[in-house]
Amino acid sequence: xxxxxxxxxxxxxxxxxxxxxxxxxxxxxxxxxxxxxxxxxxxxxxxxxxxxxxxxxxxxxxxxxxxxxxxxxxxxxxxxxxxxxxxxxxxxxxxxxxxxxxxxxxxxxxxxxxxxxxxxxxxxxxxxxxxxxxxxxxxxxxxxxxxxxxxxxxxxxxxxxxxxxxxxxxxxxxxxxxxxxxxxxxxxxxxx
Numbered sequence: 337x338x339x340x341x342x343x344x345x346x347x348x349x350x351x352x353x354x355x356x357x358x359x360x361x362x363x364x365x366x367x368x369x370x371x372x373x374x375x376x377x378x379x380x381x382x383x384x385x386x387x388x389x390x391x392x393x394x395x396x397x398x399x400x401x402x403x404x405x406x407x408x409x410x411x412x413x414x415x416x417x418x419x420x421x422x423x424x425x426x427x428x429x430x431x432x433x434x435x436x437x438x439x440x441x442x443x444x445x446x447x448x449x450x451x452x453x454x455x456x457x458x459x460x461x462x463x464x465x466x467x468x469x470x471x472x473x474x475x476x477x478x479x480x481x482x483x484x485x486x487x488x489x490x491x492x493x494x495x496x497x498x499x500x501x502x503x504x505x506x507x508x509x510x511x512x513x514x515x516x517x518x519x520x521x522x523x524x525x526x527x528x
Contacts (some may be wrong), residue, residue, distance in 0.1 A: 364447050365399045368392050374459050391454040398447030401456035405440035453513045456480055474521045506513040
């Protein structure tokens, strides 16, 4: 009995948070569309359009998955609120709600990560197209990288371990793209 009361209150708490997740995911979709619209309308002469389009498509699929998870979550919360559900079914629904919460977060962070990297690349490529290969332009992606990690190190997100699997994966992906941007700046490779 105690388990079902705790599960129900946890589910209610997560249900109150789902509009925020939905709004955040919708804002991310808006950012994706802005990046793609700007880039396709007037692509930088130095390239980058292929890469940012690829990243935006990954981000868009992540957005669709977040939307699916939120809709499934709301359906399960409605099911959980119905009377007559036995304890075994309540526990099953509660476990699924926990899984949905975790996966929605992963998809949301993935979408945010790839959108952010696309912003890095497209802003870098536009500046290179406008001003040429100046070292100050290379600083932009690194400044954006630093600004992304400040809240995780000293700000509101510091309660999550810096060495969590999620943070390490994000850091690895970002470092890979920073290296690619540096190689592009040095003209060793070209980001298409």
